[in-house]
Amino acid sequence: MSKLTSIEPFSTFVVGSLPRPQWVRDVIEERKAGTITYAQADADLDTAIPSAVRLQERAGIDYVSDGEWRRESYIKVFSEHVGGFSMDASPQILGSFLSDPAVSAPMSQHSDISTDAARFLKQNTENRTIVSLPSPYILGWRMWKEQISTGAYPTREEFIAACIPIIRDEIGKLASLGISHVQLDEPWLLMMADPAHRKRVGAGDLNEQIDLCIKSMNETVAGAGIPLSMHLCHGHFDRERATDTGYEPIIEALGDINVDRFAMEFAAPQSHGVQSLREFPKDKILGLGVIDHCDPRVETAEDVAVRAGAAMEYVDGDRITLNPDCGFSPGAQNPMDLDEAYAKLRALVGGAAIVSGGDGGI
Template sequence: MKQLLPTSTAGSLPKPSWLAEPEKLWSPWKLQGETLTEGKEDALRVALQEQQQAGIDIVSDGEQTRQHFVTTFIEHLSGVDFENRKTVRIRDRYDASVPTVIGPVARQKPVFVDDAKFLRQQTDKPIKWALPGPMTMIDTLYDDHYKSREKLAWEFAKILNQEAKELEAAGVNIIQFDEPAFNVFFDEVNAWGIACLERAIEGLKCETVVHICYGYGIKANTDWKKTLGSEWRQYEEVFPKLQQSSIDIISLECQNSHVPIELLELIRGKKVMVGAIDVATNRIETAEEVADTLRKALQFVDADKLYPCTNCGMAPLSRKVARGKLKALSAGADIIRKELAAGK
C-alpha cells in the first residue's frame, strides 16, 4: 500500500565539516581529486542515513556532491565561461559575481547521473533528484551570446530534458526543478517560463515537481521578505497557469511564511509538497506545529495528494538543527496520518 503523506526535503542538507565549511552557501571543497570524489560519496551516504533515521520517506542526495544548486549544473556545460565573470542582480534581490555565456550552451556529458546511480544503489526508498529550472539558471548568469532571456531559457530546457531522461533511467522516481525565479518574474513565467518547464519534462514518465520558494535563510532573502508585507501573494500570479501544466507536483513554502494558505485552492487537483519546516531559523519546530501546518493545507489539498516537506534547502543550517527539523517533519506527518486513520 502506498504511504500516505510521504515526507521529503526540498533539496540540500548541510555538508559534513570534513567536506566543506559548514553553514555556508558556495562553500569551497576541502578535498581534491580522488579524495574529493570519495568524500562526496561518503557525505551522500551520511545524508541518506540521516534522512532514513529521521523517517523521511522520499530520500535525496542532500545535494552533497554540488557546491550550489544552480552553478554546479552550469559548470558542466559548454558555452559558459567561469573565468569571465560579471556582477548581476539575482532575483532582483542581491548582487552576485556570475559566469558569462559566451557561445551556444550544450551538455557534453551527464552531470549528476553517476551520483544518482550511486544513491540508487544505497537505498530501496523512492528517490527525488533536484535540478535547477531554466528560468532560475538564466537568472544566475550574464548572457553575452543569446541576448535574450527567453532564448537562453529554451536552450537550458532542452539540456535539462536530456539530463532528466538519464536520471529517470538511473532509477530516480521524482525529478524536481527548482524555480525560485517563479516568485519574482511573473510576466515572464506566464509568457514563457512555464512553457520552458514543460519542455524540460517532455517525455518523462517519472513524477515531476516544480519547487517555488522564498529562498534559503540567507540575509539577502530574509531582508527581501521583510518588504513583502503581511501577506505573501506571489504564488497567486503563477498558480493558475501551473495548475493547467503537465507538472505533477508543486512544492511551496508554508511554515512561518506569510503565504495565505487558501492560495492552495488555485492548484487543487495537483499533488502538493507543503513546506512545513522553516529553513530560515535555527529553532526546531515541534511535531504539533508541523501537524498544524498540514491540517491547514488539508483544507485545500486531498490527503492522497499531500507531501509534507521542508520550505527550502537546509545547506546553511547546522547538521544538528537540520536533523532535528527532519525528525519534527516525520513526527508531524505521523500525527496527521493517525488522525486521518481515525477519521478525524
Template structure:
C-alpha cells in the same frame, strides 16, 4: 497494488554542508579526483544515514556533489566560464558561448551512487531554465553568444530535459525542477520592474513545461521556491501570496508542486482550491530558518490547515525550502536532524488520525 502511503515525508533537496564537505568541494582542496570521490562518497553515506535515521520516506544526497546548485549546468553543457560577480565577489558561472552537450548524465550519476546505498525513494533536483537565464546571462559578457536572454533560456531546455530522461532511466523516483524565478512574480515590487510581468511568468512556465512534458515513468515536481533560503542568508525578502501567478501554476505540466507557507508574507492556503485536483502538494510545513525548530504539534497543525482544501492523498510533508541556502551557508546539521525527526513524527500522527 500497494496502498498509497499517506503524508509521506521528504526533503526539498539540499542539506547543510559540514565544514569538511565545504573543504572537499573548494577549488584549493589538495585531493586527486579519485581521492575526492572516495571522501565525498563517505560524506554522502553520512548524509543518507541522517535522513534514514530521522525516518524520511523520500531522500536526496543533499546536493553535496555539486559545487553550485545552478552552476551544475556547466557540467552538462559547454559554453560557460567561471567568473567573479562584481556585485558581491562570489563565484559566478556565466554563459559566454553557444551551448552544446558536455557531460550528459552528471546528475544521473548522483542518483546511481545513492541507489547503491538505499532502497528508499530518491529525489533529484535540476534548475529551471528561466532561473538560469536570470542568474547566468550577462548583457556585457553573454550578448555575443546570446544577444537575447530568452534565447539562452530556450537553449537550456534540451540540456535539462535530456538529464531528466537519464534520471528517469537511472530509476529516480522524483525529479524536481527548482524555480525561485517564477515565484518572484508574487511580489508587487518585482512585477513593477517588468513591462509585462505575466508574459515573463508565462515564459518561465512554458520553459518548465518543455523540460518535463511527455516524460513518463517518474513523478515530475516543480519547487515554487519563495526564497526562504535567501532570507536565511539575509537577502531580499520577496512577499506576496500565490494569487498573482495562479493562472501560470495551473498550466504547469507537473504532477507535484512544492509550495512554501511558513515564511512571512506567503499568503493563504485557500489557493489550493484553484489547482487541478490531480496535482499533489509538497507542503512547506517545517521551517528551514536557522534557530527555529517547530514542534510536532505545530507541524501537524499546519498540515491540518491544508487539509481544509486538500485530500490527505495529495499531501507530502517537507521543509519550507532547502536546508542549505548557498554552498557556504553555516547551518547546523544537528538542528536539521531534529527538524526532520519532528517532521517524520508529524507524518506518523497524521496517518494515525486520518488513515482509512
C-alpha cells in the same frame, strides 16, 4: 493519473539540500579553486554522502536525496557539467552572497549533470529517491547576463531554449536509472510575483514571465517517464529570505504546468498564509512546506500537524505530501546547522504520522 496515485498521501520529502559539514565545504572550495581534482573531491564525498543519506533515513523521510553535498549550489551544478560559462563573472543580483557564472560562449556539455551522483544515491539507500535539477527558466535568469552573454545567445529566451534539451535529456537518464522522483527547482516563478524583485532584476510584466516559465517548463518535461515535482520558494541565504509575496498572483498558472507535484513554502511568514491554496489546481499534488528552515526554533510534530491541518481546509489530504519549505542549504556555503536539520526532519516525519493517523513516533 497513474503517476499521481503512486505518491502516497502524507509521504515525506526533502526539497534537496542538507547543510554540509565544514570539511565537506572545504572539499568543494578546494575543488573550485583547482587545488584538488574532481576525482579527488569525489573520493572524499563518496565517504561523506552515505551519512547524509542515513541522516534522512534515520529521520524517517520517504524520499531521500544525497543532500546535494557534491554541488557548489543547486544551479551551479549545471555549469559544472556544461561548458560555455565565465565563472563568477556576473554582477551581484540578490545581495552580496550570490555570484553566478554567466554564459559567454555556446554551451557544450562535457558530462552528465547528475547521473553519477544519482547512481551513488541509489546504491546507498533502499528508500525512494529524489534528484533535483535546475529549471531552464531559472538558469535563464541567473546565468544569462546581457553584458556578457549576448555574443553567445542574443536573448535570454534563446539561452533558455538551448538549456531545455539538456535538462530534458537528463530527466530521461534519471528515469532510466530508476530514480523515484525528479524535482525541477524553480524558485524564480514565485519570486517574480514580488514587484520589488522584478524591479531589482529588470523583469517587467509578470504575465510575460509566467508564460515564459510555463512554456519552458512544459517543453522540458515533455515525454518524461517519471513522476515530477516543481519547487517554488522565496530564495534564502543565512536565514534570510530574498523576497516577500504570497502565491495569489501565480497559483492558478500552476494548473498549466505539466508536473505532478508542487513543493511549496508555506511555513514561511513571507508566504502570507495558506489561503492562496483555495486556487491550487485540483489535479495536482501539493508538496506542503511545513518546516521553516530560516527559523532556528525546531518545530514539534504537533506544529507540523497543525500546519498540515490548515492546508487541508483547501486541499484534500489525499493530495498532500509534506516537505520542508526549501532545501536547507541550496548553496554549499549556506551557514545552516546539520543537527538542527535532522531535528526538523524528525518533526516533519512525526507530524506526518499524526495527520495520517499513526501514533506520531516522537
